[in-house]
Amino acid sequence: MPIAITRAPTPTLVHCELTWIAREPIAFELALAQHQAYCAELERLGCRMVALPPDDRFPDSCFVEDTAVVLDEIAVLTHPGAESRRGEVDLIGPVLAGFRPLARVEPPATLDGGDVVRLGRVLYVGLSRRTNRAGCDALAAIGAPLGYEVVPVPFDGCLHLKSACTPVDAETVLLNAAWVDPARFSSYRVLRVAEGEPWAGDVLPVGGAVLMNAACPRTMARVASHGHRVRPMEISEFAKAEGGLTCLSLIVEAP
Ligand code: CIR
Numbered sequence: 725m726p727i728a729i730t731r732a733p734t735p736t737l738v739h740c741e742l743t744w745i746a747r748e749p750i751a752f753e754l755a756l757a758q759h760q761a762y763c764a765e766l767e768r769l770g771c772r773m774v775a776l777p778p779d780d781r782f783p784d785s786c787f788v789e790d791t792a793v794v795l796d797e798i799a800v801l802t803h804p805g806a807e808s809r810r811g812e813v814d815l816i817g818p819v820l821a822g823f824r825p826l827a828r829v830e831p832p833a834t835l836d837g838g839d840v841v842r843l844g845r846v847l848y849v850g851l852s853r854r855t856n857r858a859g860c861d862a863l864a865a866i867g868a869p870l871g872y873e874v875v876p877v878p879f880d881g882c883l884h885l886k887s888a889c890t891p892v893d894a895e896t897v898l899l900n901a902a903w904v905d906p907a908r909f910s911s912y913r914v915l916r917v918a919e920g921e922p923w924a925g926d927v928l929p930v931g932g933a934v935l936m937n938a939a940c941p942r943t944m945a946r947v948a949s950h951g952h953r954v955r956p957m958e959i960s961e962f963a964k965a966e967g968g969l970t971c972l973s974l975i976v977e978a979p
Pocket of ligand 1: 740741742743784787789790806809837838839883884886887965966967968970971
């Protein structure tokens, strides 16, 4: 049974970091309801939930994905690229210590968990506004003795590599070719997001289903047509904060 670690959004979410999109009003009560529905869906799909309390000091702290990279053997605490988010790591460390030995990316290296796409023993690391080359190298140094290969991936147009592409299953990657070059994933089956749904590439496969952004119906149909059980999730308020489905949880697979 996978463990899903989540943190409830704080009302200060309205002051979130934004990089590629303009600020729009976030309806906090709706964000809260959407987060509750997300957690309920993860639980329905068989996850054991670890629900952490909101923390007003960190507007983006519901996006727990960015604070760590959880591998089978260890959890790597990140050093997030945005200064406002660095304190979130100290909050998540003690929680992850209950499940994995910890390693840590140290400054000047920066790494956001949202930039790490794992496919088997390969970690594709997006070189972004948040993750620098040193962050990529730090993860490679931690991962190599455990048998992980790190592949740097340049991309452009969105916040994190996972905003542009995520695995749908072990052999299939869903991606937005305007943001990341599909040739980077030529050894996998590549599905593309539908026209007009640029943010559809961030999906969360868990418990035999694939959680997808309900605002992207045509990409959902495309993924479903490949035999996947798709679960649409309303995440409009998190999308306004430049977040997607993977960002809202850290999934710890059973060893
Ligand atoms: C940020 O800019 O850091 C947040 N507003 C959004 C983080 C989304 N996280 C993710 O894509 N992994």
